[in-house]
Amino acid sequence: xxxxxxxxxxxxxTTLLAASLVIFxxxxxxxxxxxxxxxxxxxxxxxxxxxxxxxxxxxPVTTRYVSWILGMFQGDFGISYxxxxxxxxxxxxxxxxxxxxxxGSLILSTLIAIPVGVYSAxxxxxxxxxxxxxxxxxxxxxxxxxxxILLVYVFAIVLRILPSGGFPGWDVSVLGSLQALLLPVVALxxxxxxxxxxxxxxxLLDVLHEDYxxxxxxxxxxxKATLWRHGVRNALIPVLTILxxxxxxxxxxxxxxxxxxxxxGLGRLIFQGITQRDLIVVRSSVMLLxxxxxxxxxxxxxxxxxxxxxxxxxx
Amino acid sequence: xxxKSLKSRLLGFAGGAALAVAALTGAHTSADAKxxxxxxxxxxxxxLDATAGAAAAIDGVVYQNxxxxxxxxxxxxxxxxxxxxxxxxxxxxxxxxxxLQNGVVFHDGTPFSADDVKFSLDRARADDSxxxxxxxxxxxxxxxxxxxxxxxxKLTSPSGNLAYNLAWGDAVIxxxxxxxxxxxxxxxxxxxxxxxWMKGQEIRISRFDGYWGEQPQLDTASFRxxxxxxxxxxxxxxxxxxxxxxxxxxETIVQFEADPRFEVAIGTTEGETILAMNNTRGPxxxxxxxxxxxHAINKQALIDGAMFGLGTPIGTHFAPHHPAYNDLxxxxxxxxxxxxxxLAQAGYAEGFSATLKLPPPTYARRGGELIAxxxxxxxxxLKIVPVEWAQWLSEVFKETNYDFTIVSHVEPMDxxxxxRDKYYFNYSSDQFKTLIDELNVTVxxxxxxxxxxxxxxxxxxxxxxxxxxxLAKTGVWNANVKGLWHNAPTPANDLSxxxxxxx
Numbered sequence: 001x002x003x004x005x006x007x008x009x010x011x012x013x014t015t016l017l018a019a020s021l022v023i024f025x026x027x028x029x030x031x032x033x034x035x036x037x038x039x040x041x042x043x044x045x046x047x048x049x050x051x052x053x054x055x056x057x058x059x060p061v062t063t064r065y066v067s068w069i070l071g072m073f074q075g076d077f078g079i080s081y082x083x084x085x086x087x088x089x090x091x092x093x094x095x096x097x098x099x100x101x102x103x104g105s106l107i108l109s110t111l112i113a114i115p116v117g118v119y120s121a122x123x124x125x126x127x128x129x130x131x132x133x134x135x136x137x138x139x140x141x142x143x144x145x146x147x148x149i150l151l152v153y154v155f156a157i158v159l160r161i162l163p164s165g166g167f168p169g170w171d172v173s174v175l176g177s178l179q180a181l182l183l184p185v186v187a188l189x190x191x192x193x194x195x196x197x198x199x200x201x202x203x204l205l206d207v208l209h210e211d212y213x214x215x216x217x218x219x220x221x222x223x224k225a226t227l228w229r230h231g232v233r234n235a236l237i238p239v240l241t242i243l244x245x246x247x248x249x250x251x252x253x254x255x256x257x258x259x260x261x262x263x264x265g266l267g268r269l270i271f272q273g274i275t276q277r278d279l280i281v282v283r284s285s286v287m288l289l290x291x292x293x294x295x296x297x298x299x300x301x302x303x304x305x306x307x308x309x310x311x312x313x314x315x
Numbered sequence: 316x317x318x319k320s321l322k323s324r325l326l327g328f329a330g331g332a333a334l335a336v337a338a339l340t341g342a343h344t345s346a347d348a349k350x351x352x353x354x355x356x357x358x359x360x361x362x363l364d365a366t367a368g369a370a371a372a373i374d375g376v377v378y379q380n381x382x383x384x385x386x387x388x389x390x391x392x393x394x395x396x397x398x399x400x401x402x403x404x405x406x407x408x409x410x411x412x413x414x415l416q417n418g419v420v421f422h423d424g425t426p427f428s429a430d431d432v433k434f435s436l437d438r439a440r441a442d443d444s445x446x447x448x449x450x451x452x453x454x455x456x457x458x459x460x461x462x463x464x465x466x467x468x469k470l471t472s473p474s475g476n477l478a479y480n481l482a483w484g485d486a487v488i489x490x491x492x493x494x495x496x497x498x499x500x501x502x503x504x505x506x507x508x509x510x511x512w513m514k515g516q517e518i519r520i521s522r523f524d525g526y527w528g529e530q531p532q533l534d535t536a537s538f539r540x541x542x543x544x545x546x547x548x549x550x551x552x553x554x555x556x557x558x559x560x561x562x563x564x565x566e567t568i569v570q571f572e573a574d575p576r577f578e579v580a581i582g583t584t585e586g587e588t589i590l591a592m593n594n595t596r597g598p599x600x601x602x603x604x605x606x607x608x609x610h611a612i613n614k615q616a617l618i619d620g621a622m623f624g625l626g627t628p629i630g631t632h633f634a635p636h637h638p639a640y641n642d643l644x645x646x647x648x649x650x651x652x653x654x655x656x657x658l659a660q661a662g663y664a665e666g667f668s669a670t671l672k673l674p675p676p677t678y679a680r681r682g683g684e685l686i687a688x689x690x691x692x693x694x695x696x697l698k699i700v701p702v703e704w705a706q707w708l709s710e711v712f713k714e715t716n717y718d719f720t721i722v723s724h725v726e727p728m729d730x731x732x733x734x735r736d737k738y739y740f741n742y743s744s745d746q747f748k749t750l751i752d753e754l755n756v757t758v759x760x761x762x763x764x765x766x767x768x769x770x771x772x773x774x775x776x777x778x779x780x781x782x783x784x785x786l787a788k789t790g791v792w793n794a795n796v797k798g799l800w801h802n803a804p805t806p807a808n809d810l811s812x813x814x815x816x817x818x
Contacts, residue, residue: 032705036713038361039447040369042726051445082361083514084498093514149545156553164549166539169513259543262550264515272515275675276361277705 012294019290024065027279033057034081034277055081068283077284082276087284090269097167097258098266101181102250105188106243112193114239117200118232124205133201139194145256148187152260155183165261184261188254192246199242203235210234236307244300248293349815350534352796354808355547355559359515359540362498365484366439369447371725371806374484375561376518376538378807381422382487382503385413385432386478392636392727392804394478398427398488398504408473408758415464419527421490422508428463435488436468448485448726454755475758479728484805506531506811516540520810532814551577551791558792560799560808563677565623571791578794582802583636586723586786587629588678590686594779595741596718598667605778607657609647611693612686616649618784621681626784631771632730635785636802639767643775643782654693666694669718673699674707678786679721686721712739723786727805730767731755733774742779 035051036043052058059067071078077087120132156164162183168176207213208231216226255267266285273281360372365382379387379397387397396402399413419427436458439446446452454474459467468477480486493502501509506528507520521535539556541547544564550556552570562568571577590612598604618626627635630643658664673683680701687697697719702710711717715737724732732738734751750773754766775782788803798813 030705032703032709034705036708037705038368038370039445041712041724042448042450043369044449046442047445047447047449050443053443054445084362085514090514149549152546152549152553156549156555160553164553164555165541165546166550166555167513167516169516260546262516262539262541262543262546264513268515272359275703275705278361 015294020069020287023283023286027283032277037277078280080278080281082278087281091285091288094264094266094269096170097263098251101184102247104181104185105250106247108185108189109193109196113196114200117197118204120201121204136194136197139191144187144191145260147190148257148260151183151187167263184257188257196242200239203238204231207231207234237304240300240303244296247296352533352536352557352813353539355539355541355550355556357542357563363501364497365487367445374806375808377501378484379505379809380507380520381501381505381509383505384481384487386482388482388805390800394482409470411468411477413466416527419504420525421504422502422523425490425492427504429460429466431488431490432466433458433460434491446485448483451480451483451486472756473758475763531811533810536810558796558799560790562789562791565625565789568789576794578792580790580801581625582788584786584788584803585634585727586725587632588723588783588786590781590783591720591722591740592780593715593718593741598663601661602777603657603661604663607654609778609781610650611654612689612781613649614783617682617685620685621678625787625789629782629785631775631782633771639764641768641771646775651692668696671697671699671719672711672717673701673721674704678723682721715739715741730770740780747773
C-alpha cells in the first residue's frame, strides 16, 4: 500500500517535471520577444538591449529553466514582464474569478443534469424522454458563447436586470460579484449539463439492465430504493469521470466566455500573456493548471473508491 | 408515487433557483451620480509608466489625466503649454528656455521643480533608458536647471520639433522619488490621481485636490477593458458603460446613430494604414511593379468593405487633417488595365506569387482578403499568412522576412521613417534623406510645409508602399457626456474637460 502510494507520487512528480519541460521549450521556440512587444515600432536597438537586460532575458536558457523550477519550489513564480508584479499575485487575483466560475457552473450543471438524466432514464422510450434528450442534444450542439450572447441580450439589454459583463471584485461588492457571475455560470453550465444529463441517462439505463437490479427488485426492494441505492450509485462512475474532465476545462478553457463577459479570469490572463509574450506568466499559470488537473484526477480516483467499494479493496 | 415525488423535488429545485435569481437581479442599478464616468477601452495597458512602453493603452489611461509634460497636445493636434507656461527660443535656435507653472505638486505631495524636468529628460535620454520613443530626445545635448521655475534645453542643432516632441506621452515629467514604481503606482502632476487597478478588469482614478490648474468636473473615472466587440456593444447599449471613445465594433455604429441616448463621433487619427512592401524582395525591387500594385487596389472599396466606410483615402504617408498634407490620392487611381500594362512593362506579364502577412487588427485581417482578390485580378497570387503581433514584430518588422503586410502607422508626423536605413520596408533614397535632413534643421513654418510636401510627393512617386487610408476614430458615448475628444491627434482620453449635462 505504501509502496503503491510512493510509486504514485513519483509518477505525479515525473508528470509535472515533463510538463514543465514541454511548457518551457514550447514557449522558448515561439517567435517573438517580450521586449519588442513592449517597446513597439520606434524602439532603438540600445533601448531593446537595456530592457532585455532589465528583464533578465539575456541569461542562458538552462539557467532560466533551472531558476524557474527552483523558484516554483519556493513558491516564487517570477515577476511578470509586462505588469511588473509577482505572477503569484496575478494568478491569485484571477483564481478569485475562475474558481467560483468553474465551481458554480459545475454545481449548476450537476444539479440540472442528474435529476434530468435520472428522470429521462426512468421514462425511457416515452415522449418525455425523447423530448428531454432532443433538448439536451441541442444544448450540446449550441456553443456556450452563443448562449452567452443570448443571455446578455435578454437580461442585460432588454430586461436590464443584470450587468452585461465585468466583475466588481469580492471586496467591493459580494452581491455585485455574484450578479456578475450569474450569466457566465449559466452560459457555461447549460452545455455541460446537456452532456452530463445524457451520460447520466445512458449510464443509468445500462445499469438498470444488470442482473443485480433484477435481484434487488426480486428480494422485495421498492422501485425507488432500487433506483437510488443500486442504480444511480453504480451509474455515477462515468458521470464522475466527465465531471473531472469538465472541471479541468472550466478552470482555464473559458477564455471565450471570459472575453464575452470581460471577466478577469485565468483563461484571459494566459491568453493576454501569450499575445504580449509575457512568457513567465504563461509558463507559471499553465504549470499551475497542469498541477490542478493532476490533482483533480487524483480526487476523482478517490471518489471512485468512495462510490465503489470494490475499487477500495483493490487499492 | 415516486414519479410524483421526483417531480416535486424538481419543482422545488426550480423554485429555489428562481428565488436565488430574483435575489441577485433585484439590486442591479447603474451607479452613476453624474460625477463619475466609466469608459471602455479595447486593450488593457501592460503597465502605467508612459515613459517605458509603446502600448497606446498606457497613454489612453494616464496621458494628461495622471501625467503631464512640459507641453501637451490639444484635441485639435496643436501644441499647448502644460507644465511649462511659456518658452522662448534663443536667436541661434539652440537653446529653449521653459518657464514652469507655479504651485505644482505631485500626487504624493512632493513639490514639482525644474530639477524634476532635468531628471525626467535625462532619464529618457540615458544609455540604459527603456523609453520606447527615445529618438524624440535625439537632438538634446543638455538640460540645465536655471532656477526652480526655469529650465534650459540645449540642442545640438536647431529643431523645429522640440515643443511637439516634448508633448508626447513618452516625455511626461516624473518625480525621482516615484519613477521606479510608476508602472504599478503612477504618481504624476495631473488633475486625476491613480486609485486602483483590478488587473484584467478596470483602472480607477479620482480627482486630485491639490491640482495646480482648473479642477476637473468629474470626481472619479474608471477605465474598463473590453476586447470582445460583442461585449463592447452589449456594455454600451445596456448603459453599463458611459463611453467607448475608440469603439471596436464599427459594424454596430448604425444602431447607436439611430438611438438618441447616444452620441457617435467619427474623428481622425494619426494612423496611416498602408500595404507595406519589402522594397528589396524579388519583383518588388522594381518601381514599376510597385506602381502597378498601387493602381490595382481599389482603396474606396477597401474602406467600404473592411472598415464599413469609416476612413479617409490617402495618397501618401501623411495625415490628411494636417496643414502640410499633400493630396496625392489622384496619383494612382484604381485601374487594373494600367496595372497589367505596368506589370508587362516590368517583365511580369504573367504575374507572380508572394505572401501577405497580416497582424491581428481588423483593418489588416479584413483588408487583406480584399487586397488579395484585387491583386489576383492582375495576376499576382497572394498567400495570406495571419500572424500574432509578437510574431509580426520579429518576423516582419525586425527581420524584414516578408513580401507584403498591412499595418497602421499610428505615430504622429512619422514620415521621417522613410529616411531610416534598414527600416522594415527597406526603402533607400538619397534624395529623400537629403529632404528630411533639411527639414530637421528648418524652423521656418512655411519652408517646413514646403519640404514636407516634397517629401510626401517623393515617396508616393516611388510607390514605396500602397497608401490605403487614414484610420478613423469611432467614438460612442452617452449623449449627456460632453468634453471627450472627437479626434485622436495622440492616443489619449483626456478627462480634464469632461462633464455631464442634465438630462
